[in-house]
Amino acid sequence: MSYLEYNVKRSPSGLRKVLYVNWPLVLLLTAVASVGFLQLYSVSGGDFDRWAEPQMQRYALSLAVMLAIGFVPLWFWRSMSVLAYGVSFLLLVGVEFFGSVGMGAQRWLELGPIRLQPSEMMKIAIVMMMATYYDWLDIRRVSHPFWVLVAVFLIAAPAFLVLIQPDLGTALMILGAGGMVMFFAGVSLWYFGAVIGAGVGLVTLVFASRGTDWQLLRDYQFRRIDAFLDPTLDPLGSSYHINQAMIALGSGGWSGRGFMQGTQSRLNFLPEKHTDFIFNTLAEEFGFIGSVFLLTLYIGIIVTCVIAAMQAKNRFASLLILGIAGNFFLYFAINMAMVMGLAPVVGVPLPLVSYGGSAMLMILIGFGLVQSACIHRPREKS
């Protein structure tokens, strides 16, 4: 059994685990979440109850979930990987048939009082699955075409299901996260070169499909791409949002217009100001300094994770941590690029800052796995 390779005796147990929690990571996560509380308080016009308070409650709950996951030994999570992936995959299939339609896309399942977003679950499950896969696979075979093909299938199948929901942002993140684990696992760079080449081909194909009856993206997604490519095209239509978002961001200047002084967000010119575009409210009110500060916190989280991955000395743990971190990077990188007009608006929230419970819970579940790896890292006896 694979769990035998973990030396239980040398891992902390009981309450001693609290000492081995990766506290710098908790601190950085809380710092980022606090930026979110501050901005949610600001964009609600000083109404604490509206967004800030529920967000704090969710963060507290999610943090508890993270620690709970962290206290469970990593071998348990490794053994759960296939199950998590399988369940998520089945739910993704189920959502195609029984899913509720919201925001023009099939994205969730109503299971009694719980609203399940299988695509969110898959973001974590894909990392767990791929880390387990490469931990199981003989190192010498990672670049073998067959085993690469298996990995590609494991990633592409759920990504395809998410894409046809249609949720382009999440599909990209699943592809990205899975691909990153493959990269860390040491799959030959030639494959990545080939995939990038194929990706370029795919983009060409997607654009070629426009207006035909086998159109690969929904009209609104094409319009968002158009708005991105030329924001002046239709200032009151599809590109209104991104234009207003850029105005908010740009008008912040060096040090911003001051806390709760952002006119674009306060007067509702900024769309989705508490969710996808919350970064713009920060940029408007705290300027370049505030924007770079948040970006630095995010990079801090990534760096902390990379350090933890280097210390892990365990293939599964390292791949898992790097995969979670890569996933997290994709989150904020896509969101920031999108709200700054560098990428199409694909509907990816700013992790831990945007208002919303489901994404926050999934992110902290991911970091719970990181914590589990950190806590249960084999240590020298002192």
Added chain:
Amino acid sequence: MKRSPKDNEDSARRISRRAALLGGAQLVFAGVLVLRMRSLQLGQSEEFRLLAEENRINIRLLPPARGVIYDRAGAVLATNVQNYRIVLVREDAGEPREALERLAQIIALTPEDIERAEREIMRHRPFVPVTIADQLNWEEVARVAANAPAMPGVTPEVGWTRFYPFGAEFAHSVGYVGPVSERDLEARENPDPLLMIPRFQIGKIGVEREYEETLRGSAGHRRIEVNAVGREMRELDRQEGDPGSNVRLTLDRQLQAFTLARLGEESASAVVMEVQTGNVLALASAPSFDPNLFVRGISVADYAALRDNDHRPMSNKTVQGAYPPGSTFKMVTALAAFEAGLSTPDERVFCPGYLDAAGRRFHCWNRGGHGRVNLTSALAESCDVFFYDLSQRVGIDRINAMAERLGLGIRYDLPLSGVSSGLNPSREWKRDRRGADWVIGDTINASIGQGYVLATPLQLAVMTCRLATNRAILPRLIHSIDDVEQPIPDQPPLGLTPAVLAQVQRGMWEVSNSNRGTAYRSRIVNTEQRMAGKTGSSQVFSITAAERAAGIRSQDQLPWNRRDHALFVCYAPDVDPRYAVSVVVEHGGGGSSVAAPIARDIILAAQNGGLPALESYPTPQRNRIETMIRTISDQIGPPATPDNGRSRA
């Protein structure tokens, strides 16, 4: 999977290498993000700041207070009054239907009003205040205010609206305002942005229209902060506009009221002028209408009643009505002849009751004939044949020139709507407009103010002023603007030979003072108020042979709209004249029987500065006159208050 230590090391090394590679790529991407932030937030922040300001700041115009219009003595003819209205804000009021039905229990709202208001409410965004009821009186407003706790979102508001305290008296001269129409906007090259304000009102006729720019003033503005859906969040600053200028007219409210009341039910008009200055003291066109109806938005029924009335209440007959002046034109013919030296005032002409000329017989109004007449008796008795005879010698050219000298055929530049130039016919005019040559018969008709000649009551009053002063008096209606007095127009001498003019004036004096004068019954007995005048009865249709055969001899027997117009012009006192009056009663019958008594009462009222005095009248008439004056003085009320009526939005 169990791995050898070598494999484990190999794995760790490979992971570290790949992590460093991808971490580097991530840092590069983060660097790109920072560069993008720098470019947007540091490089282009000025542009974006400007765009953000454009988003949030709106400029709203503040309508200025419209100038007040006064009469010569300072009585207010047109002013702005507070207008109470009820506005409803949907987001505060809840279900509009229920709110409106609650409101209907407090103020009068018909089901149609509720229907319309509901539609209006649903058309706007929920925070936009919609006017439910307009022109409310204070009591209704107080009731709504008292019930405010039970009716959230329903609030009384104060606005300003135009009000004419004397109602119908100044409807034609002062005019009225109304909402800006599409046509108003099209007619203007570069319309004042104020005109785009909903419910903004501009002058539609009369002084209100002609002095629109003066009265309107200039807009102020306030800068407000709005949110993305246009809701006002707060006011940033405010600059009040300049109120419009106040305009003082030469009209005299008392005299105007008396004049209009004296015209009574007739379709008639009268003009009173100061002969020395040309100041117009009264401009009455009867019947009139209440201009306040138009300000509130006139109902279809009210408008139809005004439009279909055969007495044409909406027409300002004093300047728009062009009538054949009839015998009031005879002074023109006489002066044309004497000034040309073609006749002398002493020359006598025999009137057999007709004159044969150009193969036609021209009748005198007195078919029995006047016998031998000279200028004075011809004017006094209004002998037509005398003027037929003069006109054949004088010719139309001289008559035309004299008419123009006396102020006929001229369009006076008064701030009134539709000012007519009348018609002072000439050979050229007939050739251009009628395509025919002038014939002697035309001259003979023109000599007694028939045929092509047309004059407005204003022109007749100006002519009378000129006859009384021998100066080129021009009418003046605007006394001052913002207390800056407007100059009296130049009054160059007319240059009529004084002796000749004196004879004409003598003839006019005899009209109302000699017992053979056509207006002797309308004489004034106290010598210091006596008037000199001239009657006129201008034919609209001749009595046809058929009617004559049917026994119709007099005007009374004809249907109203076929009767002659009755005219009278006069000035008084006879020495050092001060006032001139012209009266035209459409289809009134005879000038002496209908127009002259009206003109006498009006000119006495002008001279008394109030009501005519009984001792000015011949003793036998005094009982009847006393009743008449009492009736009229009862009609002249104090200024109205704005609460007399209301209409809804």
